[in-house]
Amino acid sequence: xxLRSLALIGIAGLFAGLLAACSSNEPPKPAxxxxxxxxxxxxxxxxxxxxxxxxxxSGQLLGVPAGAEVELxxxxxxERNRPQKLLSSxxxxxxxxxxxxxxxxxxxxxxxxxxxxxxxxxxxxxxxILHLPSVLIARPDTQALxxxxxxxxx
Numbered sequence: 001x002x003l004r005s006l007a008l009i010g011i012a013g014l015f016a017g018l019l020a021a022c023s024s025n026e027p028p029k030p031a032x033x034x035x036x037x038x039x040x041x042x043x044x045x046x047x048x049x050x051x052x053x054x055x056x057x058s059g060q061l062l063g064v065p066a067g068a069e070v071e072l073x074x075x076x077x078x079e080r081n082r083p084q085k086l087l088s089s090x091x092x093x094x095x096x097x098x099x100x101x102x103x104x105x106x107x108x109x110x111x112x113x114x115x116x117x118x119x120x121x122x123x124x125x126x127x128x129i130l131h132l133p134s135v136l137i138a139r140p141d142t143q144a145l146x147x148x149x150x151x152x153x154x
Contacts, residue, residue: 050104050142057103057118057137059145064094068122068129074105074137077115087116094122098147107140116140120150128153 050056057074064070070092076085088105103118110116120132130150137143 053106053108054104055107055140055142057101057105057143057145059101060147061092061099061101061120061132061150062147063130063150064096064099064122065124065129066094066096068094068124070094070099070120070122072101072103072118072120072132074103074116074118076111077117077134083119085111105140110140118145120148121153122150 061070061072071089072092073083073089074087075083076087078084087109088103090101090103092099092101116137118132118135118137121128122130129152131153132148132150135145135148
């Protein structure tokens with residue numbers, strides 16, 4: 001055998017090895033994502049960063065059973081304790097744990113001198129089961145309200 005024949009056989013063997021390596025039947029394994037800490041509170045996926053004309057009320061709702069539908073509303077209330085205008089609202093689903101919330105509103109819609117309250121209710125299978133005692137919101141600023149406890153509905 002000549003040197004030329006040996007070189008051709010070597011190159012052919014190299015290509016055959018590369019082809020065999022590329023045609024593996026096993027698909028590449030995806031990297032597994034890191035698991036979150038089991039006790040960490042996960043914030044809801046919000047609508048993104050707060051815009052310059054927006055303000056936000058935030059906090060955590062306590063006592064809401066898993067699967068219950070929660071409605072929070074920022075309302076203008078009249079002197080007879082009746083809602084007159086809706087400034088903002090959001091819906092959440094209970095998880096039987098501390099339920100974080102974010103409620104955004106436009107401070108320009110906040111009426112000067114009027115009473116504004118945060119109110120909430122929780123229902124399950126269409127029946128009212130809990131309500132949030134009214135929280136007075138005195139000024140149209142971003143506020144962290146902390147933990148708010150739902151109570152049994154009358």
